Amino acid sequence: MMNASIQRDIAVACAGVWKVFGNEASAALDAIQRHDLNKDEVLAKFGCVVAVRDVSFEIKRGEILCIMGLSGSGKSTLVRHINRLIDPTSGKILIDGEDIGALDSRKLRHLRGTTFGMVFQNFALLPHHTVRDNVAFGLELLGVDKLPRWERAQSIIDQIGLKGWEDRYPSELSGGMCQRVGIARAMAVDPSILLMDEPFSALDPLIRRDLQTLFADMSRSLNKTTLFITHDLEEAFRLGDRIAIMKDGQIVQIGTAAQIVSNPADDYVADFVSGISRLQFLKAAHVMEPLDEGTTPTTINRERALVFNYNSTLDELVNVAARGQDTIFIEDEAGMIVGRVTKQNLLSAIKEHR
């Protein structure tokens, strides 16, 4: 009973996925698994490139999983496995519990057309279609008639802020606008899973921030399951519920931003996240101190004292403290007061973690 409900919660699951490019892929894979060769050895011995190496992860429904890694670490290859644009050399991909490796081509196309929306780093818009027809492309492929698909496209175009550009061609748009079209095109079929391959990497920082916000709002409000590939650490931390870090085709760590920052799995990850400020991940629970002897939860005057949940961010606490509050009481989920935070606590936490 419990197990089944967890199962239903998982939208995407990868189990032991390997991808080896090259003519002797399966022989190479065999040798790798037997002798534990690394990337360069495989290249020298078999002339094959190991792009994805034994990757397993799950994405819960409605969750945004960010995959990060250096160039060439296999991110694009991995995301193309999820809708089977690339077949794995070995391993399984389950979408809503169904093995997509076992689908015939008709079912696979249907799944791609209805369940997935994909956004590409280089936009990959259709140059001979207008913005409207680009957005409606997925519906067109599904055989939806023109009027209903135009209506649907129009509503997405309005949401994404391209009103007035419907009849222009992609060559007449800026990069940022093109990528909005790309996002709108992916959203138009109302897919339950979004696959984003470095969608914002080609854009300048301001537009990127705009689109990140836009995307985060849309994705959250529509409750889309998202696999989001990025180069950019801040982007991953802004958008991702969880973050996976890839290196040489392997996922070296997967977890929430706070977990990764406070507890990096190895030097590579530590190096990767060293630039990020830790403050944004600190919670009240991390900085609070125990209550004084003698003050018990019951003696606090709940009317006059300020009480925050222990999951409140440091930001919120600082705001309150800045307004003059000396002591903030912290309660747990059950409403029990478990500790307090003073200005001193806040300052030393900031000094320590900045």
Add this chain to the structure above:
Amino acid sequence: MREVLKQDESFDAAIARFVGENVTYYQTRFKQIFSGQKRPRPNFAALLLGPIWAAARGMFGLFVVLALIEVSLGLAITGVASGGLGKAELVQSQQLQARSDSRRDQALKAQAAGDANAPDLLRSADSLAKAAQQAKTSADQQQRLASLVISLCGAALVIFRVLFSLSADSFYAKRFEKWRSNRQISSGSNIIRAVLALLVVTAVFFLSLGKVNPELPPDWLAAISKQAEQFSATKDFAVLVTKSLDELFSAITRAGGPFFDAITLSITSIVNAVEYALNLMPWPAVVVVIVGIALLLSGHVVATFTALGLIYLVAFGFWTQSLATIALLGTATFLALCIGLPLGIACGKNQSIYRAIRPVLDLMQTMPAFVYLIPIIAFFGTGKTPGILATIVFGMPPVARLTALGLQQVPENVKEASAAFGATPWQLLFKVEVPLAMPSIMAGVNQTILMCLSMVVIASLIGAGGLGEDVLQALQYASVGQGILAGTAILFCAIILDRIVQGRRTS
């Protein structure tokens, strides 16, 4: 050989791997060349060996060019040095003298017999003797020139060799650049290649010796050359193959009779129907309709041009012939497109189909039309159908080729995106690939129309009729004026058709 994608080597190591021998010399030279030092330095191996060096280093194109030039110069020098210069004229003069003598004998005999053309014979004998004298003088002159020619050719040879040795390292550096991204290119220096090249050069040189001076080659070599000449002159083998080909084709003609008849019938009926329909209306009506279509499809510039062209056709009395041509051509183009477009799409989608079809397309375009006219006449007789078929053979390749090219150039990422949105292969083809390849496809259609039109004259040779017949007549009677008028009429038909089909795209 396994393709290794990743190379991990320094610049020096790469050069070392490429050149194989003489590593330090080439490392310094390449670095000088790549850092823009223009001062040339001779490569002594190249100076000494010339084309053989190029071959040993794997530069076969360079070898062929060098060897051709140097062997020709060498042959010239040997020929002249052995007294070959003026030899041909000397021989010619002797022959002429002999003929003159015999002619004179004849003349004397005729005079004795009292024949009337004796003076003629005498005159011809005189002129032959004069020609012989001239040839003798020129031979003498040429022999006097010999030393000059020898020194000039020798100087040319030396200068050429020196120039080559000065630029040899640059050639080799260019080669190195190519090799860096394509390791299949031959590298290093290889004695076997050098020996082979030497053999080729020597063989060519000695086999050609007989041509510059017949006395030079030893007897056995002369015998070989003679054999070779004789072999190329005998036709036994050709006759044999010709006969069996003839038999094959007549067998096909006999066996495929009903099949060919069916094709003839269907194509003829299409052409006749089109021609009949065109002839139904009086010419003013047709002009109005065509100009209207041009205006709708291609705008007013093309429409004006169309009107002018049509009026030209009417005014110079080409109207009926033009309609016949349009019917013929329209049918041929239509059929060529019907075959060429699907073929082009198949080729564009599948590389191995393309590889198989491409030689056939090349053949269709390069084979002279008269060659395939013969079997076409054998199968289909004369008239419109064979004309149309010949036109299709010549006109179909461009549209197939350019369609294939257009499809191949559709960006990979757009195709991937379509697949990601669940496109079926047909949707991918008709909603993405064909629209994106459209400019290229239309260029192919344009080429096909023009190619078809250029066949009009040849088609009329086998009785297809139309404007080509006028041109043909003009050719027979050598009447320039009629030829130009009829040719212009064909030109107008072609341009009008093409501009209308291209539509606004080009305007």
